[in-house]
């Protein structure tokens with residue numbers, strides 16, 4: 001039987017991004033890709049990202065997080081999921097520990113993120129520094145300037161989308177700035193082509209963004225490994241960094257996504273702070289039958 005059978009989980013969302021939080025602290029259990037896919041496919045535990053808590057690895061951190069997409073792949077960062085994890089670690093009767101207080105330091109394969117509660121159901125996450133060099137994103141060929149890289153889709157003389165900015169926020173992002181509503185693009189069709197473009201050796205999260213004024217951006221996201229989602233925190237951060245580098249905005253903006261709004265600030269010390277809501281939807285238990293085909 002899978003070590004995940006009968007485990008309790010929280011079903012949550014962060015600005016519409018569907019998140020499942022699973023606490024494996026205190027055990028050696030790990031989620032295998034096929035188990036993550038099985039959890040994603042069940043309507044009761046469907047997610048965009050599965051946030052799995054493990055015992056802390058580095059001194060000064062409260063937990064180690066592994067982040068799974070619906071296709072079973074892993075990511076180094078998930079902004080919306082991190083807020084949900086903070087809620088679970090601070091408020092959930094079974095997951096919260098008395099010593100945790102109002103701030104947390106969480107670690108992923110991509111580094112540390114600090115989380116601070118700002119109200120009952122809202123948190124600010126310090127997502128760390130963006131990485132902007134072509135080989136840090138990573139891209140498969142050198143681009144001295146990642147503010148606009150050479151990439152387009154559609155007819156060569158009339159491309160549908162072209163010249164995205166590339167940013168790594170613990171995971172790779174390409175952001176296409178456009179002049180009309182991002183909802184008018186068929187991102188469900190375009191997204192998979194761009195996510196898997198040979199320019200992105202680790203694939204990429206794809207955003208279409210319209211700067212509507214100096215402090216507001218409307219964004220739609222095709223997520224690597226998860227497809228169309230209602231919100232993506234790291235995409236919001238990548239978009240603000242990219243728009244700021246292109247002098248379209250200052251260093252902060254409200255990012256409007258189909259599922260809700262996030263506020264992102266790229267501070268002078270290079271750290272990107274993302275603030276947004278969390279919502280608890282339900283709690284559940286992973287049925288052993290879920291994993292019958294995932295052996």
Ligand SMILES: N[C@@H](CCC[C@H](N)C(=O)O)C(=O)O
Pocket residue numbers: 017048049069074075076077078079080081171172205223224225226231232233234235
């Ligand atoms: N929804 C997340 C980002 C999820 C990870 C992404 N799909 C990847 O593979 O990098 C967020 O809120 O940041």
